[in-house]
Amino acid sequence: MLGKAQTLATLKQQVAALEAQPVLKDFEAGPRPQGLLATPRGALHEVFADGLADSGAALGFALAQARGLLQPARPGLLILQLKADAQELGLPYGLGLQNFGLDSEAIVLIRTGSIVELLWAIEEAVACRAVGAVVADIAYAHKALDFTASRRLALRSAASAGAVLLVRYGRAREASAARYRWRVLPAPSAPPPFDERAPGPPRWRVVLEKGSLDPRRRGTEGEEYLVDWTDHGFALADDTSGSGRSGTDRPAVPAVAALPDADAAALGDRLSQAG
Amino acid sequence: MLTLPRWATDCLKRAEPALAASGRPLALWEKHKGAMRLVAVDAAATGLGLAAGQSLSDARAMVPGLEAREIDRLHLTQLFADFADWHSNASPIVSVLTHAEAYGDLCLDITGVSHLFGGEAAMLERLVGRLRRLGFSTQGAIASTIGAAWAIAHFAPGRIVPAGHEAEALRPLPVAALRLEPAQADRLVQLGLKRISQLFERDRKSMQARFGVSFLLRFDQALGWIEEKLDPRLPVADRFAEHRFAEPIGLIDDVLMCTHDLAVQLASRLQGEGIGAQSFHLFLYRVDHKVMTLSVNAARATRDAHHIARLFAHRAERLGAEYDAGFGIDMIRLGASSILPLAPTQTGAFGVDTGSQSLDRLYDVMSSRLGALAVVRARPVNSYIPERAVVLEPAIAASPAGPEAPPLTVPRPMRLLPQPEQITVIAEVPDAPPAGMTWRRVNYRFVKASGPERISDEWHRTGRKLQLTPGSIEAASADRSRTLYFEEGRSTRDYYVVEDDGGRRFWLFRLGLYGVAETPRWFLQGFFS
Numbered sequence: 001m002l003g004k005a006q007t008l009a010t011l012k013q014q015v016a017a018l019e020a021q022p023v024l025k026d027f028e029a030g031p032r033p034q035g036l037l038a039t040p041r042g043a044l045h046e047v048f049a050d051g052l053a054d055s056g057a058a059l060g061f062a063l064a065q066a067r068g069l070l071q072p073a074r075p076g077l078l079i080l081q082l083k084a085d086a087q088e089l090g091l092p093y094g095l096g097l098q099n100f101g102l103d104s105e106a107i108v109l110i111r112t113g114s115i116v117e118l119l120w121a122i123e124e125a126v127a128c129r130a131v132g133a134v135v136a137d138i139a140y141a142h143k144a145l146d147f148t149a150s151r152r153l154a155l156r157s158a159a160s161a162g163a164v165l166l167v168r169y170g171r172a173r174e175a176s177a178a179r180y181r182w183r184v185l186p187a188p189s190a191p192p193p194f195d196e197r198a199p200g201p202p203r204w205r206v207v208l209e210k211g212s213l214d215p216r217r218r219g220t221e222g223e224e225y226l227v228d229w230t231d232h233g234f235a236l237a238d239d240t241s242g243s244g245r246s247g248t249d250r251p252a253v254p255a256v257a258a259l260p261d262a263d264a265a266a267l268g269d270r271l272s273q274a275g
Numbered sequence: 276m277l278t279l280p281r282w283a284t285d286c287l288k289r290a291e292p293a294l295a296a297s298g299r300p301l302a303l304w305e306k307h308k309g310a311m312r313l314v315a316v317d318a319a320a321t322g323l324g325l326a327a328g329q330s331l332s333d334a335r336a337m338v339p340g341l342e343a344r345e346i347d348r349l350h351l352t353q354l355f356a357d358f359a360d361w362h363s364n365a366s367p368i369v370s371v372l373t374h375a376e377a378y379g380d381l382c383l384d385i386t387g388v389s390h391l392f393g394g395e396a397a398m399l400e401r402l403v404g405r406l407r408r409l410g411f412s413t414q415g416a417i418a419s420t421i422g423a424a425w426a427i428a429h430f431a432p433g434r435i436v437p438a439g440h441e442a443e444a445l446r447p448l449p450v451a452a453l454r455l456e457p458a459q460a461d462r463l464v465q466l467g468l469k470r471i472s473q474l475f476e477r478d479r480k481s482m483q484a485r486f487g488v489s490f491l492l493r494f495d496q497a498l499g500w501i502e503e504k505l506d507p508r509l510p511v512a513d514r515f516a517e518h519r520f521a522e523p524i525g526l527i528d529d530v531l532m533c534t535h536d537l538a539v540q541l542a543s544r545l546q547g548e549g550i551g552a553q554s555f556h557l558f559l560y561r562v563d564h565k566v567m568t569l570s571v572n573a574a575r576a577t578r579d580a581h582h583i584a585r586l587f588a589h590r591a592e593r594l595g596a597e598y599d600a601g602f603g604i605d606m607i608r609l610g611a612s613s614i615l616p617l618a619p620t621q622t623g624a625f626g627v628d629t630g631s632q633s634l635d636r637l638y639d640v641m642s643s644r645l646g647a648l649a650v651v652r653a654r655p656v657n658s659y660i661p662e663r664a665v666v667l668e669p670a671i672a673a674s675p676a677g678p679e680a681p682p683l684t685v686p687r688p689m690r691l692l693p694q695p696e697q698i699t700v701i702a703e704v705p706d707a708p709p710a711g712m713t714w715r716r717v718n719y720r721f722v723k724a725s726g727p728e729r730i731s732d733e734w735h736r737t738g739r740k741l742q743l744t745p746g747s748i749e750a751a752s753a754d755r756s757r758t759l760y761f762e763e764g765r766s767t768r769d770y771y772v773v774e775d776d777g778g779r780r781f782w783l784f785r786l787g788l789y790g791v792a793e794t795p796r797w798f799l800q801g802f803f804s
Contacts, residue, residue, distance in 0.1 A: 053717070053779055056689050060804020063689075076634045083649075090690030090802055094653030094665035099687050100804060104653050108670050110641060111649050121641060128637040130630025186778035188722070198725035199774040202804045229804070 036234040037206070037213065037225065041069055042161035043179040044154040048168050048209075050185060052139065055089045055169070057186040059137060060100065060202055062165040064229055066133035067102060069163045076131035077102070080110045080118055085139040092137075101231055115142040119149055126153070126162040133163040141172070151177040173209075181210035187226060190237065202229040203237050276424035277362075277381040277402060278414045278432070283351055284317035285411045287344065295410070300338055303346040304331045314346055318412065351378050356508065360566035363509055363558065364606065365392075365402060370505040372425070380428075382421060384505055395435050403433075418444070421505065422497030426452035426471075441498050446472035453493045459486050509568060510556045512610020514548075516540040523562050523603025527591055530559065530600075530607065535584040537609040542580040551576030551617030555583055560606040569594070571643045574635040574671035576615040582636060583609075589644035638670040647671060655680035659730050661691065661770075661800065685728055686772055688782040688801030695798035698783070705789045708771050712783065714799050719775040726771035727785075772803065780804075 039045070045065065049058035066077055079092050094104035110125075112118045118136060125134045138145065150166075154177040157164045166178070173181070185207075189200035208223045226237045279285070283303055288295040300320035302313045311331040323338045335341055355371065355378035362369045368384035385398065392398035399415050406413040414432030418424035423441040427434050430452045436444040445452065448471050451460045463486070468474060474482070474494065483491050495501040516537045524530065534557060545551060553576050559567040571586040591598065641650045651667040657680050658664045664680065701711040708724035768784040775781070780803035787795040 053714075053719075056780060056802030056804045057778075060689055063804075073630055075630060076637070086693050090688075090692045092653075093661075093688055093691035093801060094655055095661075095683055095687040096689040096691070096801070096803075097653070098655075098683060100689060104655070104665075107653070108638065109651050109653065109667065110645065111651070112645055113649075117645060121645065124640060125637060128633050130633040131637065186780070188776070188778045189774060189780075191723075195725060197723055199723045199772055199780050199803070202780070203778060 035068065036236065037065070037227065038068055039065065039163075039180060039211075039213065041163060042158045043163055043211075044150065044157050044177065045163065045165040045180045045182065046168055046176060046178040046210075047165055048170070048173070048181065048183045050169075050171060050183075052088060052169055054184070054186055055137075055167075057202070057204055058167045058169070058184050059092065059135070060229065061182065061184045061204055061206065062135045062137075062167050063097070063100060063102060064234065066135055066163065066165060068233065070132035074130055074132035074162065075106060076125075076128065077107050078110060078125050078131060078134045079107060080112065080121055080125075080134065080136040082115065082118060082138065083111045083113055085137065086111070088139045089137060100229075115144045119144060119153070122153060122164055123156050126157050126164055127160050128162070129160060131160075131162045133165065135165045135167060137167045139169055141168075141170070141174070147175045147177060154178065179211050180208070183207040183209055187237075190228065203227070204229070276416050276418070276421070276428040277383070277406070278425075278428040279379055279381070279406070279411050280414065280429075281315070281317055281412045282355065282379050283315040283346060286351065286354060288317070289410050294342065297342075299340050299342045300325065301342045301344070302331075302334060303344050305346050305348075313343075355379070357565040359508055360568075361560065361564040362402075363566065364560060365398075367509075367511055368505055368507045369509065370507055372421070380425065382424070382505055384507075385417070399433075399435065420497060420499040421503050422454060422493060423499070425454055426497060442475075445497060446470065446475075450474065453490075453497055455490060455493055459490055462486065509558065509566070510554070510570060510610070510612060512556055512608075513612050513614045514541060514544060514552070515608050515610040516544065517606060517608035519606045520604070523605045525600040525603050527594075527598055527600075530604065531584070531588050531591060533607050534587050534609060535580065537607065538580040538583040538587075541609055541611060542578045542583070545578040545611065545617075546619075549616060549618060550614050551578045552611035553577075553613035553615065554611070555586070556610045556612065557587055558608040558610065559600075559604045560608070561601045562603050562605050563601050565601065567598075571639075572613075572647065572671055573639045574673075575632075576613075576617045578617060582639070586639055586643040589640055593644055593646070635671075642669065642671050658733065660733060661687070661730070662693075663733075686725075686803070688780075689804040690802045692800055695784070695800040698797050698799050700783070700785075700797040709773060709783060709797070712773075712781075712797070712799070714781075719779070719781075721773040722776050723774040724771050727769035728771075729767060729769055730784075731767040770800075 045062075047058050047062045047065075049055060063077075063079075070077060081089070081091070092107075092109060097104040097107060110121050112121055115138070118138070122134050122136055125131050145166075153164050153166075183206070185205040187203045187205045189203045192198055192200045204227055206225045206227055208221060208225075210221055212221070213223075227234045228237045229235075284301050287301065287303070294301065298319070300323055301317040302320050302325060303315040304311050305314045306312075313325065313327050313329045313331060313334055316325045316327060320334075320338065320341065325334050325338060325341075331343060335343070359369050359371050359381055362381060362383060366383040366385050366388045370382045370384075371378070372380040372382055383402075385395070389395045389398045392401055395417050399417055403413045403415045414428050416424050416427035416432055416434050416436070418427055418436040418441060419438040420441055423436060423445060426445055426448055427436060430448045431444075434444065450463045450468060450471055452471065453460075455463070463469075463474075468477075479491060492501065496503045518533055518537055524533070552573075554570060554572050557569040559569075561567070569587060569590050571583075571590050573582075573586070577583070638650055647669040650670045652670045652673070653665045654668055655664060656666055696714065699713045700709040702709045708726060709721060711718065711720045713719075766786065767788055768786055769788075770782060770784045773781050773783060781799055782801035782803065783797060783799055785795045785797050789795060
């Protein structure tokens with residue numbers, strides 16, 4: 001009898017150890033990034049765009065998220081793409097990345113021949129302790145990229161506290177172990193101050209389809225944000241300025257509405273703040 | 276220098292033992308200007324009076340039992356390259372001389388090697404002897420210049436010419452020994468200059484005028500007056516460790532295990548000297564006289580045995596079905612090149628870890644598995660043409676910084692299409708910003724646009740002179756340049772940033788100005804975020 005009780009106790013311990021796997025509990029390594037749309041480190045994200053024509057917006061949002069997750073001790077940012085997708089989606093362009101507020105020479109682009117190599121490269125990259133975020137740009141659905149693969153990536157990223165962002169296209173949603181799923185739609189931009197007819201800073205309509213931004217609260221799926229990308233990170237956009245037809249003077253950066261729990265520092269540059 | 280004058284026929288005989296056993300004379304022929312001519316004959320055929328250059332029908336008439344085959348030069352070249360690589364077990368620098376034939380002449384740099392074989396004479400005897408035992412008719416010679424060694428190996432084989440005595444050794448040889456073109460040699464003989472000794476007292480200037488610069492070059496090279504360098508076939512390793520097996524091994528896992536052991540040996544050697552290396556080469560010597568070479572590169576000099584072994588493991592994974600051990604591998608050599616001083620470092624407790632070392636290691640691993648060109652970094656260069664303004668270079672091989680790129684004041688897209696895609700554009704008036712486009716068979720209507728940003732041709736790149744008089748532009752653009760996008764006057768691009776009603780931002784350009792080009796064409800080149 002004693003032996004049975006002991007066996008039960010060890011089994012219970014083992015189950016408890018399994019349940020304590022990082023991906024199953026909330027993984028909190030160090031201070032949680034603060035700010036609008038900030039997510040914890042070590043999570044797998046999926047960023048969906050409706051079609052290939054929105055590839056700019058999708059990559060922009062993914063890189064914006066990634067920039068917030070970099071730290072001085074984890075400066076590595078990798079962009080992965082299949083060689084065959086380059087003409088479909090366009091290659092990330094160094095000068096454009098500089099315009100976006102990233103150091104283009106610190107970003108490494110990896111172009112693989114097959115999806116299996118791409119998945120291997122994501123795993124290998126996220127396991128490196130100096131890599132802050134990995135952005136994988138995948139144009140089409142692949143058999144190899146199924147639930148098992150996403151679960152592997154989620155475990156890897158949770159174990160190393162590096163973020164993985166899969167940029168996907170289309171309206172179909174497959175089962176995945178991603179902790180966050182975003183849908184990014186481009187939105188008409190606010191006009192820049194001196195030219196009414198010119199396009200302004202990037203503006204996206206972001207729908208959080210899965211996951212929660214508030215660790216204390218569950219079930220915030222379906223939240224929708226209209227955000228502008230500014231030099232200081234995300235800013236909530238003023239919806240009325242979107243049309244750009246009002247004809248009156250508009251401020252250069254649209255008014256920022258602070259979230260209830262976001263303090264003023266959250267609007268500062270996260271890169272400088274993270275150290 | 277080793278010369279194998281009958282390599283082509285010997286090689287065929289080795290591949291088909293029945294051919295050698297039959298004892299019939301063998302000749303290889305080739306179609307040359309519509310006639311079938313002999314290009315290689317074996318010893319038996321030479322004895323019967325056949326020679327290269329004869330027509331095949333003449334040869335058949337002379338020797339009724341002749342075995343004639345068509346020559347496969349590509350295959351022979353490949354075989355000879357493998358064969359040359361195998362000789363790196365005698366000397367690290369082996370090269371195939373290609374001035375005439377891609378096979379037949381093998382050049383080994385034996386500087387500092389001969390003592391391992393018991394002296395130059397013993398080494399020559401051993402190398403020639405082992406080839407003869409394999410069935411190749413071989414001649415060899417040792418000299419301190421490539422030209423002299425070639426001449427002596429071909430015309431007075433078996434000799435060893437000490438340094439500084441090339442002139443004496445060459446004097447009695449015929450002029451063809453200077454590696455001349457057949458036409459050059461023929462003309463020399465016609466003029467009565469049959470021996471090299473006769474060339475010494477001639478006037479160099481008139482010789483150059485008559486026979487060309489190449490003649491003097493060969494002459495000087497043979498005498499050592501002009502340096503001639505060997506072009507080694509295999510990467511030259513500065514430091515190496517090797518392992519020979521009593522029984523050949525075949526499995527890739529065994530090879531990698533052995534590589535790890537060798538890496539440990541090599542690393543301890545590098546550590547002792549306080550150096551590290553950036554390139555590592557693994558040479559696998561197969562028992563059937565072939566060498567496989569695997570090379571990996573590291574972003575920074577290293578001597579970490581586990582890292583080196585790991586890079587080779589990833590590199591071998593990419594090899595896949597290409598890995599062929601044949602009948603087994605009997606020697607493995609791990610070489611290191613691109614040696615740099617690498618002082619031992621102490622990992623500090625208070626230093627700031629920027630992670631650059633771990634990142635470099637990550638890029639090493641990825642490059643060895645995916646190929647160096649798959650792991651790239653964007654570097655801005657000094658150009659205004661968008662696709663030229665950034666070069667993608669391997670992350671592990673950073674090139675030195677070029678001229679400073681101009682500062683960026685204009686918007687640039689997040690993504691750039693590698694090849695701009697042609698679109699149809701609707702514009703209200705010719706020079707107005709576009710109002711809509713059709714791209715990939717979908718229509719887009721633009722509500723906002725900014726531009727144009729005019730980027731004109733880089734005249735210094737098109738290989739054409741700067742046109743200073745306006746009239747000559749027409750004449751210059753008549754001879755169209757090779758590239759599609761760069762034609763003088765027609766290749767100016769006007770870039771527009773446009774936004775459609777859904778908020779998508781595109782980067783378009785119009786190629787050519789209205790009035791200059793016949794029909795300006797529109798292209799989509801990028802996407803803004």
